[in-house]
Amino acid sequence: MSEPDGSPNHGPHGEGSTSGEGGGDTEPLHRRLDAELADRLAEAALRCEDGEVRDLDRAQLVRVSGFDLQTAARCQAKAAAPPPEFEPSIFTTSRAVALRSVRWLRRSGSVVGAVSDAMRQIRRADRHPDDGSGTDLDWLGLYLSDESAAPVDVRVRIAARAVTWLATTLDVLGVDDLAATRRWRHDIRPRWRYPGRGLTLDGRVDLAIPVSGNFTPVFVVNNLHPATLDETAFNVCLWTINQRRPPLDVVVVDLPTATRRTIDPEELFERGVTAAVRTAEAVTARSEVPVNGPSTAAGEPLARGPAAMSRNPSPLVCQDCFWAPNCSAKADFDTKPIRKGGVQLTTANRVATRQRPPM
Amino acid sequence: MALSLADLAAEPDEHFALDHHPTWDDLFDLHRYLQIGLADLLADWDVEALGPLRLTKGRIRTTAICPAQVLAEVDPFSINFNMAVGIVCDAAAGVLALHPAFPQSNGWYRDLEASLRQEHNHLTGFVDGLSATDRADFDHVVDDLCGSLPELLGDLRPHRPTVHHRIAAIPDRAVVISGEVDIGVDTRFGRRLDDGVDRLPRPGRILAEVKSGAFNPRVTDELAHYGLIVSLQQLHQLHHLEQPQRDKPLGRPESGNPRTVVGCSITLGDLGVTPVALGAEILETAARRVLETTSGLVEINQTMETGGAPPTNPGDHCRWCRRVALCPDAPDLVLAELNASLRPLPAFDPKFDNSRFDGDEFTDEDDA
Numbered sequence: 001m002s003e004p005d006g007s008p009n010h011g012p013h014g015e016g017s018t019s020g021e022g023g024g025d026t027e028p029l030h031r032r033l034d035a036e037l038a039d040r041l042a043e044a045a046l047r048c049e050d051g052e053v054r055d056l057d058r059a060q061l062v063r064v065s066g067f068d069l070q071t072a073a074r075c076q077a078k079a080a081a082p083p084p085e086f087e088p089s090i091f092t093t094s095r096a097v098a099l100r101s102v103r104w105l106r107r108s109g110s111v112v113g114a115v116s117d118a119m120r121q122i123r124r125a126d127r128h129p130d131d132g133s134g135t136d137l138d139w140l141g142l143y144l145s146d147e148s149a150a151p152v153d154v155r156v157r158i159a160a161r162a163v164t165w166l167a168t169t170l171d172v173l174g175v176d177d178l179a180a181t182r183r184w185r186h187d188i189r190p191r192w193r194y195p196g197r198g199l200t201l202d203g204r205v206d207l208a209i210p211v212s213g214n215f216t217p218v219f220v221v222n223n224l225h226p227a228t229l230d231e232t233a234f235n236v237c238l239w240t241i242n243q244r245r246p247p248l249d250v251v252v253v254d255l256p257t258a259t260r261r262t263i264d265p266e267e268l269f270e271r272g273v274t275a276a277v278r279t280a281e282a283v284t285a286r287s288e289v290p291v292n293g294p295s296t297a298a299g300e301p302l303a304r305g306p307a308a309m310s311r312n313p314s315p316l317v318c319q320d321c322f323w324a325p326n327c328s329a330k331a332d333f334d335t336k337p338i339r340k341g342g343v344q345l346t347t348a349n350r351v352a353t354r355q356r357p358p359m
Numbered sequence: 360m361a362l363s364l365a366d367l368a369a370e371p372d373e374h375f376a377l378d379h380h381p382t383w384d385d386l387f388d389l390h391r392y393l394q395i396g397l398a399d400l401l402a403d404w405d406v407e408a409l410g411p412l413r414l415t416k417g418r419i420r421t422t423a424i425c426p427a428q429v430l431a432e433v434d435p436f437s438i439n440f441n442m443a444v445g446i447v448c449d450a451a452a453g454v455l456a457l458h459p460a461f462p463q464s465n466g467w468y469r470d471l472e473a474s475l476r477q478e479h480n481h482l483t484g485f486v487d488g489l490s491a492t493d494r495a496d497f498d499h500v501v502d503d504l505c506g507s508l509p510e511l512l513g514d515l516r517p518h519r520p521t522v523h524h525r526i527a528a529i530p531d532r533a534v535v536i537s538g539e540v541d542i543g544v545d546t547r548f549g550r551r552l553d554d555g556v557d558r559l560p561r562p563g564r565i566l567a568e569v570k571s572g573a574f575n576p577r578v579t580d581e582l583a584h585y586g587l588i589v590s591l592q593q594l595h596q597l598h599h600l601e602q603p604q605r606d607k608p609l610g611r612p613e614s615g616n617p618r619t620v621v622g623c624s625i626t627l628g629d630l631g632v633t634p635v636a637l638g639a640e641i642l643e644t645a646a647r648r649v650l651e652t653t654s655g656l657v658e659i660n661q662t663m664e665t666g667g668a669p670p671t672n673p674g675d676h677c678r679w680c681r682r683v684a685l686c687p688d689a690p691d692l693v694l695a696e697l698n699a700s701l702r703p704l705p706a707f708d709p710k711f712d713n714s715r716f717d718g719d720e721f722t723d724e725d726d727a
Contacts (some may be wrong), residue, residue: 011722054516062508089477090474090478109517110517110519112457112516112519112520113517142558151473151518152458152461152462152474153454153461153470153471153472153473153527154457154473154474154477155472156454156457156461157450157453157477157478159457159458159473160453160454160456160457160522160523161522161523163457163519163521163522164521164522165523167519168524170722222525232598255525256525256526256527256537257527257528257529257592257595258526258589258592258595258596259592259595259596260596318634337663337664338433339409339410340432340433341412341413341415341418341432342409342410342411342413342431342656342660343412343414343432343656343659343660343663343666344660344663345429345430345432345433345663346430346433346663347663347666350364
């Protein structure tokens with residue numbers, strides 16, 4: 001059985017690369033995907049540093065992540081804005097804790113025990129027996145060990161969210177016997193590198209469950225928005241290239257509705273490549289953003305890159321968008337009636353409900 | 360010693376009457392009833408253009424009172440003393456569910472402040488703005504109510520607790536029914552039912568709602584709303600409704616019945632833990648409320664799209680409506696009271712039913 005972790009790069013110029021070999025329909029799927037990504041990302045790649053990824057500094061790389069995928073699927077222009085600074089918080093750490101708890105499930109014998117053991121282990125990484133220094137801590141360990149940033153109530157809230165995530169996931173997957181999780185893999189990071197350019201696609205697979213001599217990737221999501229499915233498709237593409245074969249099935253667990261969808265991966269490849277191209281176009285255009293940010297002068301167009309991209313304003317998308325102050329699409333959207341949860345809440349001019357002046 | 364949620368989870372047969380617990384057939388009928396009703400009400404609903412209609416617990420409650428109340432959702436979030444107290448009580452319950460020995464040193468609000476600043480910054484902004492006297496009152500009320508939580512909850516860790524769990528069901532592609540369960544715990548029922556057929560033992564789930572006020576029958580409605588969602592989820596898991604696969608169970612197959620879902624109200628105002636059986640009839644009532652709410656919201660939407668006056672149902676409840684000052688139909692008596700009542704809020708009374716101030720309207724906003 002091939003193990004899904006380790007994620008060696010088998011991209012165009014990585015180990016096992018077959019770029020330039022063969023062709024036609026008989027070529028294995030992973031090679032066709034590889035070639036298609038290289039072809040369709042060529043224009044975006046031209047905006048990236050010249051050189052192989054392994055030879056470039058981290059700061060020189062343009063990385064396209066699942067987060068970017070979701071952003072670009074909702075509004076491509078927003079994905080071209082400078083990315084928000086990552087800040088660890090209850091919202092951004094609980095999923096990571098839940099995933100790291102998977103390996104403790106069998107040993108701990110319960111979801112609560114697994115999360116508790118995982119959090120203890122994450123925070124213990126810095127307790128070096130010799131000097132107590134914290135060199136082994138990763139970003140999560142650093143956050144959870146910082147009493148001022150993550151005091152006990154914050155840690156308990158993170159644990160509570162992790163427990164809820166994990167318990168619901170196990171329920172939806174129909175896992176009663178935690179011993180069955182022994183061979184599960186979690187938090188796998190497939191990656192694809194553009195040949196000769198500093199562009200990488202960074203994917204993430206939440207869980208991989210062994211089925212019939214292969215691993216089935218499982219994606220745990222909080223909604224079935226098309227953007228979420230785009231990200232899933234993107235990750236399945238990267239998984240297929242890294243594994244050198246497609247999975248038999250792809251499973252998507254939707255936590256709020258407690259449902260799971262089994263998807264034929266063939267349905268996802270085109271979607272995944274298209275989403276990757278859309279996102280890479282936006283992310284690589286970030287270098288064209290003016291140093292001082294978007295102009296605030298009325299009528300002045302946005303920076304060249306984002307202005308050429310599709311925009312899809314909505315309250316959720318625009319609320320923290322870099323371009324919002326002078327985005328013409330948003331300005332246009334703001335003149336329309338407010339709609340929430342399917343219901344139109346105002347008339348077109350947004351003040352028609354004020355039939356009686358406020359007291 | 361008072362009854363606790365952990366006691367209910369350990370000995371559910373002692374506390375829940377399950378004579379009319381729904382079978383798979385009941386749930387199937389319930390789903391059909393909803394499907395047919397929703398298809399009728401939403402025949403002209405363009406889901407591609409408008410998106411699905413979202414039915415939260417808050418919308419179901421307010422629409423039943425006055426359908427136009429939904430229009431208040433356009434206003435910025437506002438919070439008051441009772442809401443703030445309720446949110447802190449919810450947060451405290453969530454922490455205790457995982458950490459029953461949560462160390463108490465500076466009072467509940469201060470001990471939870473770091474997490475509240477992340478998860479409820481509107482609340483901490485409100486509390487920061489309180490006067491010294493009001494702040495002292497707030498801390499006193501919160502500590503008084505939350506102090507009873509450890510006893511009312513018990514140690515839930517052996518029962519696989521979930522905390523503030525967002526749940527949703529999609530009975531029709533144009534409708535999403537959603538809610539957030541404060542605390543859920545696993546249990547196992549083992550009693551022989553009245554029909555004499557052994558179905559033992561079978562797994563169950565207790566859905567608990569924490570209220571800072573006293574027990575009110577409305578809490579039963581809220582629990583029924585959750586019960587309906589979880590029941591529809593089970594049915595979906597079992598049947599894959601879009602493809603008839605009744606012979607291919609995906610849920611827990613050890614029982615010939617759905618997982619038993621029951622409710623529990625934890626009311627801090629009267630120190631009560633009240634078990635609520637969610638039988639087939641209660642779920643039917645919840646389904647009927649879903650249809651009534653859908654009808655009301657569809658009508659409001661049509662009215663707003665055509666520029667007409669939204670239908671209202673004025674009455675004493677207008678006193679608590681957020682858009683009372685904008686509503687043309689608000690009773691003059693209520694408006695006169697409000698004009699004259701620019702005076703301090705009445706003193707907080709834990710017996711006061713503040714279940715309407717649980718912040719639910721804001722828990723499902725990020726569904727999209």
